[in-house]
Amino acid sequence: MLKFEDYVNVASRAIADIKYPATPAALYEPIAYTMALGGKRLRPVLTLMACDAFCGDYSRALSQAVGIELYHNFTLLHDDVMDKADVRRGKPTVHVRWNDNVAILSGDAMLTMAGQHIANADAAHIEPAMSLFNSTAMEVYEGQQYDMDFECRNDVSEQEYISMIRLKTSVLLGCACKMGALMADASADDAGRIYQYGVDLGVAYQHQDDWLDVYGDPATFGKEIGGDIMNNKKTFMLINAMNRATGADHDELMHWLSAVDPDRREKVAAVTALYSRLGISDLAIEAMNRYNDRALSVLNSISFPEEARRAFRDFANMLMHRDR
Amino acid sequence: MLKFEDYVNVASRAIADIKYPATPAALYEPIAYTMALGGKRLRPVLTLMACDAFCGDYSRALSQAVGIELYHNFTLLHDDVMDKADVRRGKPTVHVRWNDNVAILSGDAMLTMAGQHIANADAAHIEPAMSLFNSTAMEVYEGQQYDMDFECRNDVSEQEYISMIRLKTSVLLGCACKMGALMADASADDAGRIYQYGVDLGVAYQHQDDWLDVYGDPATFGKEIGGDIMNNKKTFMLINAMNRATGADHDELMHWLSAVDPDRREKVAAVTALYSRLGISDLAIEAMNRYNDRALSVLNSISFPEEARRAFRDFANMLMHRDR
DSSP, X not given: OOOHHHHHHHHHHHHHTOOOOSSSHHHHHHHHHHHHTOOOOHHHHHHHHHHHHHHSOGGGGHHHHHHHHHHHHHHHHHHHHHHTOOEETTEEOHHHHSOHHHHHHHHHHHHHHHHHHXXXXXXXXXXXXXXXXXXXXXXXXXXXXXXXXXXXXXXXXXXXXXXXXXXXXXXXXXXXXXXXXXXXXXXXXXXXXXXXXXXXXXXXXXXXXXXXXHHSOHHHHSSOTTHHHHTTOOOHHHHXXXXXXXXXXXXXXXXXHHOSSOOHHHHHHHHHHHHHHTTXXXXXXXXXXXXXXXXXXXXXXXXXXXXXXXXXXXXXXXXXXXXX | OOOHHHHHHHHHHHHHTOOOOSSSHHHHHHHHHHHHTOOOOHHHHXXXXXXXXXXXXXXXXXXXXXXXXXXXXXXXXXXXXXXXXXXXXXXXXXXXXXXXXXHHHHHHHHHHHHHHHHTOSOHHHHHHHHHHHHHHHHHHHHHHHHHHHHHTOSOOOHHHHHHHHIIIXXXXXXXXXXXHHHHTTOOHHHHHHHHHHHHHHHHHHHHHHHHHHHHSOHHHHSSOTTHHHHTTOOOHHHHHHHHHOOHHHHHHHHHXXXXXXXXXXXXXXXXXXXXXXXXXHHHHHHHHHHHHHHHHHHHTTSXXXXXXXXXXXXXXXXXXXXXX
C-alpha cells in the first residue's frame, strides 16, 4: 500500500492527464476548469486503495477512479446550477463564469466521459463496473431530488434525512470502494463489506460537514459559517432542534425559521446558541462517531492484509479530524 | 424482416414497459411523461431493423434500441431547457410543467438510464456497444454546442452548418444503425456502411426539416411555420440566401435579420418570398436529395439479404416523403 498522499498524487496526475479536444471550447473548457479546481480527491483515492488492498495493483482501477471523480464533479456542476451557487472552491462556478446552458451541456458531457472511463475495462470487469456505476448514479439523483423535496417540507424526520444523505452523498463513497474491489477481483462478500465501509464513512462525513457548517473555525473552514442555518436547511441538527425545543426555545426557533431577510450574524448566533442549549452539537458528534465506528468495525471482517486495514482506518481518522 | 409499423410497435411496447420507481415522484414522473409523449421512434426502429437485417433476430438489440431512444429524449429534454422551449409534441415541456431543476435532474437520470440499457449486453457485446454509444454522445454535445455558438455568429459557412447538423442530429441515426449491426455480429465493414447510411440519411432528414419549417403545410406540420426565420437561425437556407442576395434583395434580407420585434406574418412571408426568388427552396431540395442518394447508394455495398436492402430503402423513402 502507498501513503495517502501518494494515492492523491496518482489520482491527481491521472485527472490532469485527461485529454480534452480543443473545440468546441465552450463545451470542453468548463470541464477542464472544473476538474482543475481540485478538491480532496477522496473518491478516486478510495478506489485506488481498495484495488491495491485486494490485489496489490492500484493501476487496474485507475480509469474507474478517474471516472468516479468525473461523475462527482459532474454532480457538483449541475447541483450548483440548481442551487444557484456562485462559488465553488473559492472560484466562480461554471454557470457564473460561462452561463447556465454551458453548465448544463458541459455537465452532460462530463457524465458521458465518466461512463467512458468506467467502461474502460476488460470483458470480465466492464459489466460489473458499469452496473455498480449506473445503479449508484441513479441513487445519487434520487438523493438530490429528496434534498430538493425537503426544502418545501417542515416535517422531515431524522430517518428521512439520513436516507437522503445516504443516497446523495454516501453511496458514491461506497461505490468508490467497491469499484476498486471489483477491479481487483475481491470476493463478493468482501466487495460488499468495503462498500458498507464507504457508505457508513459517507454518512459520518456528512454529519461532520453539517456540524462544521455551524461549529467550524471560520479561519480554516473555507466557506462562511452558518450557511445551513441561514437557508433553514433541514439537517440532522435542525430536525433534532425542532424535536427538542419547547416553550421559549421553540418560539425562538420558529421566529428565526420564519424571519424574513434576517441579519446573518444575529440569526446564526441565536440558532447556534439554541443548538448548544439543546445539546444538538453533542448529538451530532455522537451520530458522526456512531457511523464512523460502524465503518471501522466492518473493516475487521474483510480478508485483506493488516496493512490495508490500517490504511482504511487511517483514512477514516484523517477524515474525521479535518477542519474543512 | 418485419414491416415498418411492426418495428415501431416492438419499440413502443419496450419503451412502455420501462419500469420507473414510484419515488421520488419528481425524478421519475418527468421521465415517464417524456417517454410517453411519443414521437416517430425512428432511432430504435433503425436499431431493430439493422439487427434483424444482419442476424434475423431483432430482440438481440432491443435493450440498446430503448437505450438510444432514452438518450434521444434526454437530449430533447435538456435542449428544451437551454432553448426555453415551452411545447414539445403538443404538450408542455418538462421545465414548464415542473421546473428547470426537475428538468435538469430528470434529464441526468435519463442519460444514466440510457447507459444502463446500452450496457445490458453479454460480455462480447458490451464494450463495442458502450464505446459506440459514448463516442456518439460526445459528438451530439459538440453539435449542440456549435449550434449555440452559431447563434452569436453571422459568418457561419454552409460547410460549418453541415458539420454541425451531422454532429447534433445525424451521428445518432448512424449510431442507431450501427448498434443493431454490432449486436448482430455484422462485419466491421458492414457496420461502418450501415453507419454511413444512417448519417447521410440524418443529414438529408435535417435538410428536409429546415425546408418544412419554411415550406411545410401548416395543417400537417404540427408546429407553426417559420420558426427558424423568426429566430434568424443560420440554416442551410439562410446561409445560402445571405451568400446569393445582392442589391435590393440583400438590403431587404439584412432589414429583416436586424428587425426588432417584427410582425411574424410579415417577416415570414417576406423572407420566404426572398428564398423563392433566390432559388433557395430548390437548393435545399437538391441538397436533401444528394444526401438521400448517398444513403441509398451505400446500401448496395452491404452484404445482407435483398429484403433488408429494400426495408432500408423504404425507410428512407418514407422519411423523405413525410409532411411533419
